[in-house]
Amino acid sequence: MDKQLVFSFPHMGDYHVVIRSMLGELFPGQRVISAPPTTQRTLELGGKYSPDFVCSPFKYNMGNYIEALEAGANVLLQTGLGCRYGYYGEVQEQILRDLGYEFDFLCFSRAHVKPEKIYRVLRNLGCPLSMREILGVMMRTAESLRIMDALDYYIRENVGFEIVPGSFEKLQKQLLKELSEPQTMLRLERLKQGYARAAGEIPVKKSAMPLRVGVIGELYTLMEPFSNFYLEKQLARRNISVSRRMSVSFLLFGKKDRISLRESGGYLKYTVGANGVDSVCQAKRYAELGYDGLIHMKSFGCIPELNVMPALTRLEQDYGIPILHLSFDANTSEVGVETRLEAFADMIDMRRKKAYGTARVSGG
Numbered sequence: 395m396d397k398q399l400v401f402s403f404p405h406m407g408d409y410h411v412v413i414r415s416m417l418g419e420l421f422p423g424q425r426v427i428s429a430p431p432t433t434q435r436t437l438e439l440g441g442k443y444s445p446d447f448v449c450s451p452f453k454y455n456m457g458n459y460i461e462a463l464e465a466g467a468n469v470l471l472q473t474g475l476g477c478r479y480g481y482y483g484e485v486q487e488q489i490l491r492d493l494g495y496e497f498d499f500l501c502f503s504r505a506h507v508k509p510e511k512i513y514r515v516l517r518n519l520g521c522p523l524s525m526r527e528i529l530g531v532m533m534r535t536a537e538s539l540r541i542m543d544a545l546d547y548y549i550r551e552n553v554g555f556e557i558v559p560g561s562f563e564k565l566q567k568q569l570l571k572e573l574s575e576p577q578t579m580l581r582l583e584r585l586k587q588g589y590a591r592a593a594g595e596i597p598v599k600k601s602a603m604p605l606r607v608g609v610i611g612e613l614y615t616l617m618e619p620f621s622n623f624y625l626e627k628q629l630a631r632r633n634i635s636v637s638r639r640m641s642v643s644f645l646l647f648g649k650k651d652r653i654s655l656r657e658s659g660g661y662l663k664y665t666v667g668a669n670g671v672d673s674v675c676q677a678k679r680y681a682e683l684g685y686d687g688l689i690h691m692k693s694f695g696c697i698p699e700l701n702v703m704p705a706l707t708r709l710e711q712d713y714g715i716p717i718l719h720l721s722f723d724a725n726t727s728e729v730g731v732e733t734r735l736e737a738f739a740d741m742i743d744m745r746r747k748k749a750y751g752t753a754r755v756s757g758g
């Protein structure tokens with residue numbers, strides 16, 4: 395294939411770093427670009443060219459695609475299963491073609507996500523690697539994702555208590571820089587251990603009982619901070635320890651639908667699509683662990699997460715754990731979310747004081 399290929403794909407948090415590195419290994423000699431960072435313009439572009447009724451991940455992806463095409467991309471990737479997202483690729487491709495863009499569209503969703511089909515598509519695009527080599531790249535990518543998610547998890551719980559502001563962010567950026575380069579499994583193992591140790595050595599001033607909030611809900615809204623107004627950072631600024639299990643590693647390796655339904659403890663009888671069951675299981679687990687509150691986030695119009703709201707309400711009553719439900723779309727007011735978050739943080743702080751006589755712990 396003589397044409398210079400320029401690959402790109404939509405954003406979701408920092409995952410573009412690892413995906414870019416993976417594509418770079420699969421297609422040596424071709425260009426891989428991350429879509430320009432998601433901004434208000436991205437959302438406006440996506441909203442302008444998306445049907446009204448779709449949920450916001452569709453719109454964000456559309457905006458990312460358009461900006462990537464403007465930046466020179468000519469091969470776009472799409473993936474996704476579990477809800478109507480699995481049908482979005484075909485619609486997005488058609489809209490982009492109607493807008494006059496020329497590109498190849500790799501849609502690994504629904505029926506297309508079979509190993510032999512993926513292999514054929516990669517080879518047709520000029521991937522020179524054997525099946526075995528491709529599997530090696532996939533395994534290293536999976537390990538990179540695990541390392542990245544493990545560090546993120548630790549940071550969420552502790553960043554609100556760091557003594558030197560910016561210490562965790564610096565470490566995170568350092569890791570992302572390393573993961574943006576191809577790595578061997580041995581080197582990845584060293585990175586895993588080294589970064590876990592480095593994170594543990596960052597000084598924090600955290601009491602034995604900080605306020606703890608579990609974040610649950612729709613996967614894209616949880617993992618793309620721009621789409622939720624950087625809610626986790628806002629919680630950290632209020633000295634709250636944040637836990638969120640949802641991550642790409644969780645989706646790839648932690649999801650077990652049948653077991654999850656059992657673990658929902660009768661709050662759900664049937665699966666509800668996407669990650670609805672996970673939201674309930676995680677909510678129940680956080681409640682059992684004595685978390686101070688939960689924040690349930692979803693995109694406006696997300697059916698799976700709407701379906702679980704009655705179960706979450708029952709859980710809230712049974713365990714006496716407050717749940718703040720937040721719904722996001724292109725018109726959501728940032729100030730409105732901040733105000734509700736502030737009120738929620740004050741409320742869980744007051745409940746804590748009432749229950750234990752312990753004030754909010756700003757570090758000790």
Ligand code: SF4
Pocket residue numbers: 449450451477478479612613614668669693695696697698699
């Ligand atoms: S989980 Fe909900 S918000 Fe996410 S793509 Fe599916 S329907 Fe849309």
